[in-house]
Amino acid sequence: MRTNTKKNNKKHDSAVAPWRFMLLLGFILVGFTGLVARTAWIQIIQPDRLRQEGDMRSLRTTADPSDRGMVTDRNGEQLAVSVPVQAVWADPKEIHAADGLKNTAAWMALADVLGLDMRKLTSSVADPKRRFVYLQRQITPAVADYIVKLKLPGVHLRRETRRYYPSGEISAHLVGNTNIDGSGIEGVERAFNDWLSSTPSEYKIRKDRQGRVIENIGIVKEGKKANDLVLSIDQRLQSIAYRSLKYATEVNKATSGSLVLMDVVTGEVLAMVNTPSYNPNNREQYQSFRARNRAVTDTYEPGSTVKPIVAMSALEHGVTSWKEVLDTRPFSIGGKVVTDSHRMASGGLFDILKYSSNIGMAHLALRMQPQWITSKFEEFGLGQDSGTGLMGESSGMIPLRSRWSKIELATLGFGYGLRVTPLQLTAAYAALANKGIRKPVSVLKVSQSPKGERIIDPLIAEQVIHALESVVEEGGTGGKAAVPGYRIAGKTGTAKVATAGGYGKDYVGTFVGFAPVSNPRFAMVVIINEPHGTSYYGGSVAGPTFAEVMSSALQLYNVPPDAPQEPKEELNTAQRSEVKKSATRS
Incomplete structure (x- = not known):
């Protein structure tokens, strides 16, 4: 009786095994066919899609910093120049990810050096969905160095320029001035804004996960160089x-x-x-009626x-x-x-x-x-x-x-x-x-x-x-x-x-x-x-x-005098005598 049971089990195993094998083989073939089809679709039908997605994660467009043209007088004396400064900006998402607002002392120091109210400063970065917000524009290099030492996560510096006028109020009405973004709003700064302005060249670069540049791909858009302006003014x-x-x-x-x-x-x-x-040079005291030429x-x-x-x-x-x-x-x-x-x-x-x-x-x-x-x-x-x-x-x-x-x-x-x-x-x-x-x-x-x-x-x-x-x-x-x-x-x-x-x-x-x-x-x-x-x-x-x-x-300008000189009168005898006496007394 036991012998018959063993024989029946062996028959059952031998009958089921080929079916399971074929089913497994079928799944493998279907999967493999799918992979081949997907690979063919990616490589032949839509080869650029993944490449584009990869580029979106690694490719960036950057621009060369560009300065505004200089304004000089007829002898080369500087009347308007661009000086390098820094802008402080923040990435609220990065700040919240690093839980950076917990460092209260550092944020208080930042508010103090920027001359901002602590509450207003922290409220400007309160939204974790935002990725960019200016904290202060056109700060001095010394302030920028101090901010770097604070090591606040999500707080960054960005290079920009500020217009400086060496002659101050003397030539203010003629030369004019620019707004905080470097666009002329008064005087020759505005009248010749296109001539003085520059457009930065844009480049494609590839960055790795740490944000390091690993490849310079090339120029995307050619920029326009700024031109200097020479005034007739002395x-x-x-x-x-x-x-x-x-x-x-x-x-x-x-x-x-x-x-x-x-x-x-x-x-x-x-x-x-x-x-x-x-x-x-003092934007806070700017009044339009005083700027009128x-x-x-x-x-x-x-x-x-x-x-x-x-x-x-x-x-x-x-x-x-x-x-x-x-x-x-x-x-x-x-x-x-x-x-x-x-x-x-x-x-x-x-x-x-x-x-x-x-x-x-x-x-x-x-x-x-x-x-x-x-x-x-x-x-x-x-x-x-x-x-x-x-x-x-x-x-x-x-x-x-x-x-x-x-x-x-x-x-x-x-x-x-x-x-x-x-x-x-x-x-x-x-x-x-x-x-x-x-x-x-x-x-x-x-x-x-x-x-x-x-x-x-x-x-x-x-x-x-x-x-x-x-x-x-x-x-x-x-x-x-x-x-x-x-x-x-x-x-x-x-x-x-x-x-x-x-x-x-x-x-x-x-x-x-x-x-x-x-x-x-x-x-x-x-x-x-x-x-x-x-x-x-x-x-x-x-x-x-x-x-x-x-x-x-x-x-x-060394223009020679042209007025006729008055003829010198001859001294009479009495005058000569008086002069002689005066000389003797001396």
Whole structure:
């Protein structure tokens, strides 16, 4: 009985074993076929998928750090440069993964060195899902070294640059400044932002699990290098001009002041300053109204400073001559009385310009067609964009009316009813100094003098220049603008400040001129806006600043004196005897 049972079990095992083997073999074949099919799918049908996933874990795009272009003056003096600094940033996910917030002492030290509130600092990294947050921008290298020593997990440093302006408030209005991301927001920094900016080149690199670069694959995107900018400004003259203008503004208790100095030969702006100014290196004290470059943004009624242009138009159209004597007694027109601050019984055009007679110019304007005057203003660049490209530049305003009243025409003759910028007025006198040739204005250094355009007969220009020279001589309205040893030609201007519905009690004092008369090199305007000191006349408040800055410019550029030397008087016998006695007593 036992023997039969063993025989039956052996039969059963031999019958089942082949079936199990075949089933197992079938599973192995199916699995192997699946693996082969999957491999074929990956290698042949979709070969890039896993490669892409692998690259996503190891490939990174990085960019070269790039600096903004440098701004210099005409002599290479730095006006705006980029200095290396660091930014502190955090990876909240990394911080929470390392349980980094437990190190309270280190976080308190970080908050202290960054000048941040501890609660605000920790709340900024409280979200563990965030991967990037700035803690502080543009920190100094010393602060960066201190942060590294804290060894806080998830807190990192990132290289960046900060714009630094060595000249500070002296050139702030012209040079301007940038925002925290290095983009220009004022001055030439904004006007030439594309030229100064750079675009970093982007590279593909491969990193390992520890973040180390193991392969440099190549350039993904070619960047753009920044360009340096060379201004026409001479920083030496800029400093002298700012110091003198600031003193004049304070002494005369003025609201503001502007000064523009131009090279007559090339049309380059050598100095452009305004008061009050601001420090572009201190972002916390930045105020937009202080950043305004008043020399190009603000407009004024020029007053008597445009009388020479009106006179040239009158001479050009044959309205008057140098021999004619005009009645300069006060007269009434349109219910208004035209008067002079310097009284003359009568005078020719020479005296009208020398003593700045409103009455004389009103008589001439009333003889003329309005378009004769306005078109001549435009030819001299008044009411026109200067073409410098400076941000916020105003074109001013030249009145264009279909019908003119007599009082409007009369006041136009002595500089009311139009508005100009200090830069426009300087360029107009530079054209007069060039004997009637107007040249393009530039705030960038030029390689050679431009040709220019003739806008007035040279003989008329020379005659007017001769009259303007008398303004600075004894008896003229601009005596305080005289520079010893040099012949100066210029014009004073004192105009009331326009208010809503008329004119207020404030004035704008102006002096504009050029030197030396024999061979003009520099033209300059000085505007003192709303002086509240002992005087408000242009010759008194603006003349001394003109004299100081012009004297420095002439000496700095070694321009030879052209004023005739006074002959030495021979000592008579009595004088020689007195000198001899004095020498003996000594």
